[in-house]
Amino acid sequence: MAKRIELNGLELYLLPQKVIYIPKYFMLIISDWHLGKLTHFRKEGLFVPAPDIEEEFLRLSTLIKELDVKEIVFLGDLFHSEWNSDWEKLKSYVNSIGNQSIKCTLTKGNHDILTENHFYNMNLRLIEEVVLSEGIVLSHEPIVGLPDYMYNIVGHIHPGCLIDAGARQSFKLPCFYLKDKVLTMPAFGKFTGLYLVKKEYNSNIYVVINDAVVSI
Numbered sequence: 001m002a003k004r005i006e007l008n009g010l011e012l013y014l015l016p017q018k019v020i021y022i023p024k025y026f027m028l029i030i031s032d033w034h035l036g037k038l039t040h041f042r043k044e045g046l047f048v049p050a051p052d053i054e055e056e057f058l059r060l061s062t063l064i065k066e067l068d069v070k071e072i073v074f075l076g077d078l079f080h081s082e083w084n085s086d087w088e089k090l091k092s093y094v095n096s097i098g099n100q101s102i103k104c105t106l107t108k109g110n111h112d113i114l115t116e117n118h119f120y121n122m123n124l125r126l127i128e129e130v131v132l133s134e135g136i137v138l139s140h141e142p143i144v145g146l147p148d149y150m151y152n153i154v155g156h157i158h159p160g161c162l163i164d165a166g167a168r169q170s171f172k173l174p175c176f177y178l179k180d181k182v183l184t185m186p187a188f189g190k191f192t193g194l195y196l197v198k199k200e201y202n203s204n205i206y207v208v209i210n211d212a213v214v215s216i
Contacts, residue, residue, distance in 0.1 A: 003176075003206050003213035007151045007183070010134040014176050014206050014213045017063060018186040020153065022132075026068050029138065030060070031075035031155025032109070032187035035090050053086050056190075057093045069102055073130055075155040075185065076109020076140025091122050098123030105130060109140035109156065142182050151181045158187040160194025161205055161216070172196065176213065179203035 002013040002021075013021045020029040035056060063069070079087060094104055105125045119126060130138040135150040137143060142154050159177040164170050174186035177197045184197075186208060199205050199216065206213050 001212040003215065005178075005206075007136055008134040008149070010132065010136060015063075016208050016211050016213050017059070018174055018188050018208060019063065020176075020185060021067055021069075023068075025132070026070035028063060028067060028069045028072045029075060029153065029185065030072065030188045031140075031185040032077040032158060032189055032192060033074065033079075034077055034187070034189035034192055035079050035086055053089050057089075059188075064097070064100070064102065071103045071105065072097065073138055074104070074106045075138060075153070076107050077155065077187075077189075078106055078109070087118065091118075095121075095123050107139050146181075148181075151183060153183045153185065155185045155187065157184060157195040158192045159184050159197045160186070161198075161207055162196055163207065163209075163216075174208045176206040176208075177203065178206070 002015045005012050005014065011023060013023070015021060021027070022029070033056070035053060060072075079090060097104060103125070104123050105127065107129055108126060116126075128139065129143065132138070135147070136153060137146060137150060138153045140154060141156045142152050146152060159175050160172050161175045161177075162170055163173055172194050174194060175197070176186060177184040179200065179202060197203075197205065205216050207216055
């Protein structure tokens with residue numbers, strides 16, 4: 001079950017798949033996928049699970065089938081660091097999305113270090129930020145000095161929160177975190193870790209619990 005919120009009158013849906021959907025723009029927002037991360041670590045000799053990038057693509061394809069999507073905005077850290085073979089698979093997949101008349105945009109993050117040559121003949125526009133007419137800016141990290149009326153949707157830190165379940169049990173869960181007009185998205189990638197945030201008087205936490213997003 002998605003959580004509906006409004007920013008400057010614009011309707012957004014926070015989905016349990018850790019993405020945002022904006023019906024007005026038919027826009028799907030995804031942050032910090034970090035594709036290629038496991039392959040990168042294995043190349044470095046680290047023992048990590050074998051990557052299944054096709055399963056990762058299926059997660060996004062399912063969302064595209066369920067929603068009316070005309071544009072996908074990746075809020076940075078789409079691919080993890082240096083080139084590896086997973087990039088060519090990602091490139092083919094993104095181009096297959098383009099064949100469905102879906103535009104893809106990447107607001108570059110700190111891990112998006114590949115050269116422009118790698119993006120050649122790819123259905124992916126590279127920019128610093130996306131600005132919506134309602135005064136909402138999409139970027140990888142928060143932008144300093146925005147006008148007071150503007151909201152900033154970002155990724156980067158992979159927010160999570162600690163849920164006390166009683167009986168000396170607690171759970172760390174991903175969340176959407178809204179504070180000071182900055183809405184931070186959870187990471188779409190599975191192997192990213194969490195940066196724990198706390199509820200404050202001027203913040204809202206929307207935690208992902210199984211197939212629902214719940215305000216706490």
